[in-house]
Amino acid sequence: MTRTKKSRSAKVGLPPGSLVQVGEKLTDTFNIFLVYYDEESLQEMEIRKIAGCSTFLRKTGVTWIHVQGMPEIPVLEELGLHFGLHPLTLEDILNTDQRPKTEDYGDYLFIVLKMFYNAGSSREGLQSEQISILFGSNFVLSFEEKETDTFEAIRERLRSVNGRLRKSAADYLAHALVDAVVDHYFLILEHMGERIEQLEEELVTTPSAGFLNALQGLKKEMILLRKSLWPLREMITSLERSESPLISKSSMLYFRDIYDHTIHIIDTLETYRDMLSGILDIYLSSISNRMNEIMKVLTVIATLFMPLTFIAGIYGMNFKYMPELEWRWGYAMVWVFLLATAAGMLLYFRKRNWW
Amino acid sequence: MTRTKKSRSAKVGLPPGSLVQVGEKLTDTFNIFLVYYDEESLQEMEIRKIAGCSTFLRKTGVTWIHVQGMPEIPVLEELGLHFGLHPLTLEDILNTDQRPKTEDYGDYLFIVLKMFYNAGSSREGLQSEQISILFGSNFVLSFEEKETDTFEAIRERLRSVNGRLRKSAADYLAHALVDAVVDHYFLILEHMGERIEQLEEELVTTPSAGFLNALQGLKKEMILLRKSLWPLREMITSLERSESPLISKSSMLYFRDIYDHTIHIIDTLETYRDMLSGILDIYLSSISNRMNEIMKVLTVIATLFMPLTFIAGIYGMNFKYMPELEWRWGYAMVWVFLLATAAGMLLYFRKRNWW
Amino acid sequence: MTRTKKSRSAKVGLPPGSLVQVGEKLTDTFNIFLVYYDEESLQEMEIRKIAGCSTFLRKTGVTWIHVQGMPEIPVLEELGLHFGLHPLTLEDILNTDQRPKTEDYGDYLFIVLKMFYNAGSSREGLQSEQISILFGSNFVLSFEEKETDTFEAIRERLRSVNGRLRKSAADYLAHALVDAVVDHYFLILEHMGERIEQLEEELVTTPSAGFLNALQGLKKEMILLRKSLWPLREMITSLERSESPLISKSSMLYFRDIYDHTIHIIDTLETYRDMLSGILDIYLSSISNRMNEIMKVLTVIATLFMPLTFIAGIYGMNFKYMPELEWRWGYAMVWVFLLATAAGMLLYFRKRNWW
Amino acid sequence: MTRTKKSRSAKVGLPPGSLVQVGEKLTDTFNIFLVYYDEESLQEMEIRKIAGCSTFLRKTGVTWIHVQGMPEIPVLEELGLHFGLHPLTLEDILNTDQRPKTEDYGDYLFIVLKMFYNAGSSREGLQSEQISILFGSNFVLSFEEKETDTFEAIRERLRSVNGRLRKSAADYLAHALVDAVVDHYFLILEHMGERIEQLEEELVTTPSAGFLNALQGLKKEMILLRKSLWPLREMITSLERSESPLISKSSMLYFRDIYDHTIHIIDTLETYRDMLSGILDIYLSSISNRMNEIMKVLTVIATLFMPLTFIAGIYGMNFKYMPELEWRWGYAMVWVFLLATAAGMLLYFRKRNWW
Amino acid sequence: MTRTKKSRSAKVGLPPGSLVQVGEKLTDTFNIFLVYYDEESLQEMEIRKIAGCSTFLRKTGVTWIHVQGMPEIPVLEELGLHFGLHPLTLEDILNTDQRPKTEDYGDYLFIVLKMFYNAGSSREGLQSEQISILFGSNFVLSFEEKETDTFEAIRERLRSVNGRLRKSAADYLAHALVDAVVDHYFLILEHMGERIEQLEEELVTTPSAGFLNALQGLKKEMILLRKSLWPLREMITSLERSESPLISKSSMLYFRDIYDHTIHIIDTLETYRDMLSGILDIYLSSISNRMNEIMKVLTVIATLFMPLTFIAGIYGMNFKYMPELEWRWGYAMVWVFLLATAAGMLLYFRKRNWW
Secondary structure (H helix, E strand, O other): OOOEEEOHHHHOOOOOOOOOOEEEEOOOOOEEEEEEEOOOOEEEEEEOOHHHHHHHHOOOOEEEEEEEOOOOHHHHHHHHHHHOOOHHHHHHHHEOOOOOEEEEOOOOEEEEEEEEEEOOOOOOOEEEEEEEEEEOOOEEEEEEOOOOOOOHHHHHHHHOOOOHHHHOOHHHHHHHHHHHHHHHHHHHHHHHHHHHHHHHHHHHOOOOOOHHHHHHHHHHHHHHHHHHHHHHHHHHHHHHHHOOOOOOHHHHHHHHHHHHHHHHHHHHHHHHHHHHHHHHHHHHHHHHHHHHHHHHHHHHHHHHHHHHHHHHHHOOOOOOOOHHHHOOOHHHHHHHHHHHHHHHHHHHHHHOOOO | OOOEEEOHHHHOOOOOOOOOOEEEEOOOOOEEEEEEEOOOOEEEEEEOOHHHHHHHHOOOOEEEEEEEOOOOHHHHHHHHHHHOOOHHHHHHHHEOOOOOEEEEOOOOEEEEEEEEEEOOOOOOOEEEEEEEEEEOOOEEEEEEOOOOOOOHHHHHHHHOOOOHHHHOOHHHHHHHHHHHHHHHHHHHHHHHHHHHHHHHHHHHOOOOOOHHHHHHHHHHHHHHHHHHHHHHHHHHHHHHHHOOOOOOHHHHHHHHHHHHHHHHHHHHHHHHHHHHHHHHHHHHHHHHHHHHHHHHHHHHHHHHHHHHHHHHHHOOOOOOOOHHHHOOOHHHHHHHHHHHHHHHHHHHHHHOOOO | OOOEEEOHHHHOOOOOOOOOOEEEEOOOOOEEEEEEEOOOOEEEEEEOOOHHHHHHHOOOOEEEEEEEOOOOHHHHHHHHHHHOOOHHHHHHHHEOOOOOEEEEOOOOEEEEEEEEEEOOOOOOOEEEEEEEEEEOOOEEEEEEOOOOOOOHHHHHHHHOOOOHHHHOOHHHHHHHHHHHHHHHHHHHHHHHHHHHHHHHHHHHOOOOOOHHHHHHHHHHHHHHHHHHHHHHHHHHHHHHHHOOOOOOHHHHHHHHHHHHHHHHHHHHHHHHHHHHHHHHHHHHHHHHHHHHHHHHHHHHHHHHHHHHHHHHHHOOOOOOOOHHHHOOOHHHHHHHHHHHHHHHHHHHHHHOOOO | OOOEEEOHHHHOOOOOOOOOOEEEEOOOOOEEEEEEEOOOOEEEEEEOOOHHHHHHHOOOOEEEEEEEOOOOHHHHHHHHHHHOOOHHHHHHHHEOOOOOEEEEOOOOEEEEEEEEEEOOOOOOOEEEEEEEEEEOOOEEEEEEOOOOOOOHHHHHHHHOOOOHHHHOOHHHHHHHHHHHHHHHHHHHHHHHHHHHHHHHHHHHOOOOOOHHHHHHHHHHHHHHHHHHHHHHHHHHHHHHHHOOOOOOHHHHHHHHHHHHHHHHHHHHHHHHHHHHHHHHHHHHHHHHHHHHHHHHHHHHHHHHHHHHHHHHHHOOOOOOOOHHHHOOOHHHHHHHHHHHHHHHHHHHHHHOOOO | OOOEEEOHHHHOOOOOOOOOOEEEEOOOOOEEEEEEEOOOOEEEEEEOOOHHHHHHHOOOOEEEEEEEOOOOHHHHHHHHHHHOOOHHHHHHHHEOOOOOEEEEOOOOEEEEEEEEEEOOOOOOOEEEEEEEEEEOOOEEEEEEOOOOOOOHHHHHHHHOOOOHHHHOOHHHHHHHHHHHHHHHHHHHHHHHHHHHHHHHHHHHOOOOOOHHHHHHHHHHHHHHHHHHHHHHHHHHHHHHHHOOOOOOHHHHHHHHHHHHHHHHHHHHHHHHHHHHHHHHHHHHHHHHHHHHHHHHHHHHHHHHHHHHHHHHHHOOOOOOOOHHHHOOOHHHHHHHHHHHHHHHHHHHHHHOOOO
16 A cells, blocks of 8 residues: 655645645545435445446435545546536545535535544554545435445444434434544543553653653644544534534434534543643653752762861871871861761751751 | 443444443442422322323422432333433433533423532542433433432422422422532532642642642642533523523523522632642742752852862872971961861852852 | 631522521621712611611612621511512622622612722731622612721712712612722722832842742732622623613713723733733743852862862872872972863853853 | 822722823823814914814814813813813823723714833833824814824824815824824834844843843833733724714725724734743743753763762872782873773763763 | 835824835836736736726726736826725735735725745745735736746636636636635645654754754744734635625635635644644753753762762871771771772662662
8 A cells, every 4th residue: 555645735726626636645446335225225335337326316215425545536526427516525525634624515515524543553643534424415425535444333223224324314324424433532532541641640650751752742642633623513513503404403403412522522632631731740840859859969968078078188188287187086086076067967957858 | 339430432333322321330229219299299209110200290290300320221211201301311311421511302401410529538539420400391300320419408498398499390490409519519619729728838838749749639620620610601501592481580590590600610710720820830939949049058068168178189299399298387377278268258159149 | 806707618508599698707797877868868877777768768869778797687688678689689698709790680780899908917918898789770778798988988979969979860879889899999909010010129139038929929819809800890791781771871871981990900900910920930030040150150160179189189199109299390280280270171161151 | 390190099989070180190281282174274273272262163174172281170171061071081081091992972982092102211111191082073182191293294294285184074183193193003013023133133142131131121011012902903993883973984994994003013012922932932941951051061070070089089098008009000000090980981971962 | 136124114104095115125126917818818918007908997808917026106006096996905005014804995805915935045934925916896906026926827727718717707816816825825834844843853862952943933933924824814704704796606615715725724833833832841841851860960970979089088187096097908998888888879879760
């Protein structure tokens, strides 16, 4: 799998609606899955040509086309023709460097989301892919950058005849897709919560050398996550405000439920952020504290031995006439004097609470 | 009592409205209390089957069903059937990891709250449980995670014939339940206030080793409390905005009173937060100040004795031709020189205000 | 005078509207003053029984009842009966731990304010008392926690026949009372401004040991004041929005004037806050700067004398074969070497700007 | 010129609308200039009595009365009578401690502004005076605290027959006055910008002792300026919102232009603020960096010479039996050992990048 | 090319609408390009006289006049006459020190933008020029400060007969111009992102001496960019709100697309800002950490050798009666004692984790 990141600058100067893939290309292949369902029947197939799906569109049930990987531009254009998509929509699907948003094009609603997941190794950290969801009165189109099985659980639910999904319209399926993506954020948050707890424990014992880097890494992931969450919140608010006839009143209740989840996720993230900044404060304070401890030891030692060494130096002088040197108890007296000096200083330090 | 925490991730992939208990399960047993009252009569009983309560619902008085502990899912489903509850409501009752909110389902209003209390030992810190309150025109359902007696005082008030509660409708009872929960926040705040005062006093004397941890612990509790308070505020605002016919105008006056309390609590918490950050600032400054003091002592001692020791070292040299050593008053002169040097330096330090 | 503080927690579990005094009880006695005035006449008296004032209420002029100190609960209940006050109002009057607010009960408007004053000694700092003002179409009730003479100036103005007050309705008297309280904030601000200037001057010379505590004390008072000011602002906004018929259009102009004062006070306080945080920044920087100075002295001294002492130590060794010791000019050469080393080092320090 | 500052507290207890001068009194004298103009004629005169201007008011042109310095209270009252001014307006003109605001009194609009200018010496810093502007359908009143010539340029423009001013109504003149004041802010900003650049340059070389004070002084001026700018912005917004018939649609276009200038000024000030805080960050970091440098020097010196001095001390001991002392090459071997030790340590420091 | 910066203060006192060039004058020459197009034909020419373009204005197609460099004032006035521009518009075009804004003058919409680009050398950093765009029903005027080819790509697109541009009205061309400018911001952001990554890498290894300056430079550029971005956002919002008949509904869709880009750019910039502040935090922490390391080394060395040197000093004293000196194993015993002391201290340091 070759990964080539096309930066947005590649499009500078091109007219809007130009179909140029922007953002890291995560995979070269792509697959198209079609699911048609109504209350009685369910059909699943992998298709190669978009043309084939028009027969389904004429039926009363819901046609769900799911594109995994980045589709080739002709395929995308064909899709655009069949479902009457605006050029700006097609452009946004190809550009995986979008911020989450909802757009109401009258005939269909267009939703862009970010799906986050933790990479296998902790070094790579938080990864994300873009998921685009479009739905009209009887169809849902979904685009996923990578070949993961995010929506497998929903296909499973569709297969059971009695599920609410089978009895509902396209808007409810779209809700289910969005819900599946938002639910994944809880996994990310739990993982973050565990790492914060780990940092807090480390703080109480002895922070390792990698402490600061771990903290900074966590902070960076939060910044990334946050960048996606605020537009996600706006997105659902604007869905509600749009009052599009494409969303029934009962489905709107479920979208409101997603909104609640989003707020909950944002709140938790803000809480984590406050905790992290608290941890950094404590870490910095404890560095200062330890510095103080070290300096106290140095000062005590220097203050203790410098005067003593000076006295010893005095009686190491070679003057011819130094009366003390001749005294019988001179040496003993010096020791007494030295010990008394040391004891006095230790008392002084004790009084200043340095010991 | 076994405590098992089911994280939210357990629900990823499930359809919304799936009844799976999420959050720490605080207790295994559960009890259901039914209170029926109108202006003349009051009936209290513990029930096992929900079916029995339908006779009360047909009467004109208020039926209050209080569930203590986490109910088994079949019991909850039965409740849902009898009172016509939406699947999302049932899901939210089971999920104790909610943020406070109000939802207007037309036939009933659904309120989720957090009840905070201080654990017995200070190590465990702030604990919380979720309280869900539902009320329609003639019934109130309340769910409490733990087997505590939060609402005992309200039952007591119901027993007195002349109380306002007995004469009022379900909305006033719901208000009383919410009020009881919000009033508990004042207890938490008072406890926090005392601990902040303690920290302030410690700051003036000598901060102990645990100072930073106590401060950080307090900060963390505030973050937690705050996370609940802001949605609480929104909750009551949205109650007012909803203009639900379920809340009478006179009851709304009482809900507005709760709103005032909430604002008061939030203000106090913000004040505490500002105080804590002030305490941290002062603490950090005083560490720097003490460091300065320590360094001054070290510098004074080193500056005093290093030159003196050097001079003593000079006359400890064994050169054959050192004229001073032979002088009669050499030793005395060195002492005079040493003392003069020391006195000069002390004067210099005094002038620089280091002494 | 005994002071007993009843905390809010004493009311947990009680129904709303319960008359329990909450907050520090500042005085045990209370006095009730009645002033009746219209354009022609003015009557002032101290009353003991509320019943007596109903004759005044039937007249066309304004009846102002001012209660100084915390009234006994029966007296308050009697007031409530005579003036038709809501139980929640009575509860709020007793609870002196309120945040400023306005409430429109239809027949009367209810205003809660905080009056700040500086205690005599600077140790006690900022003190506050609660002032509650109620006014209907022809009466004003005011409650003041302490036995101070906040409103004496207004009584004085009432006594002059030609004053605007005598010619105006109850709403203008209420405005005058609120204005008197808000005007006191300017006194508090001026006092703060002087203390900030003092701190700034101290910063330029040598900050005393109490510097940090003075700064922290000032900060704390600001937090307290701010906590009262924001709701005060909202309070007056909501007065304007209420469009109560109790406030005439011309009086509203005067209330808007109070609003301007409030904004001015808040702006000044914010300015002071920014100044204080600037002072703290400079203080911390100057601590770091002084530390640098101290360390430079230490380093210069150590770097100067350590090598010199080492050289002296070398020639203090007792080896049998040390050729230098026998040289005729050995001692002099050592001195030359020592002085050259010292001079070299001093030049180096000068070059690094440490001197 | 005597300067006496009357603080706002002097007015505590007085009824609103009391004419007491508040704020620093900058000058004792005052002058009144009258300009009358219409498309054909222009009359300029200095007047002493307000009564004389009523003849002009009856004409169709615009009468502009400009009061320089603080007018005596009787003069102000006379003005109030002639132009029908509200007592609160007169009070606000006298009180030079106002925040910028606009008030719509129906017959006239009242605008309060702050004019900033740099005092001659840099020590005194930013100075300000209050400018009050009132305009009705055919008159403009302006009050300026000091005897400066802020509006001389406008008088000049009035004198040219073809200027837009001469052909326009009172609202356009008022706009011109406000515009002249706001334009002065650009001068202040340019001066600030230069000082910030100066600080930045100093930061790169060696910050002088006065660096922190200069930075703090700049910060303080910004706080002061900001305090005036935000209400200035609101002021113009409220002018637009007021939809007063006194401002014609084409003049409103010019007021919107002032609004744009105000926003531009605020943006620039915010940018400066961010820059200043960046400068402080860098300054603090560089202090820490220099401290590190100093400590490295100290540590290297101490680590180098302490072991060497110790070794020299060993062979300075006077034990009878010290075999090394007798060795032929003992002294030389010690030197070899000393140099090897020193070289080893220097290598170690080099490896740790301390050198 | 002479560059002369005229500061805004040059205009203080002048009436609004005065045509004085303000801001750095980047070039002395100027060129005027005229493009006329409709669905069938396209005409491009460089013109010298504005008068010539009136023939095109009478046609049904779109006339686009692009002025490169700062036009002479007579030329500008002629333009103003031909296209009916307001004096304030002409003033704003000359003043290149504007903040981005949109103004609706009824007959035309006026847009001011900032175009950012990186100067060739990294020393000069971020540069900007002002671009003004005006469009009416059948004309577009654009002004660019410098002689760059920002809009060359758009001219290219115009030349292709089938492009959307050729078939659209003036509003779509205006959109294309704005879009071209906004797209350039992505280039700037990418460049910034690379420099932030570089700083992060440097942080992990050893930050060079220029680290702080690079960080500060980046911060300053961000402040500048941000100052332009927020008004850009407002600008497009106000375009949408204006509901000007000059923008067709389908073009508004494209303007909304630009709005999305702007939000995306702002979000990214905020993310970068958070990252930078995180980098500064880590940098400061790591300075403190390194300081601790240095101090530990110093303390260990001093604590180790000071007592040892003292002991050596003791036996270097010249007292006549020092029994130890005479002992056979005295010297050996001292060595044993010294080594034991050193070992004990090292063990102590190891226990305190200093080693």
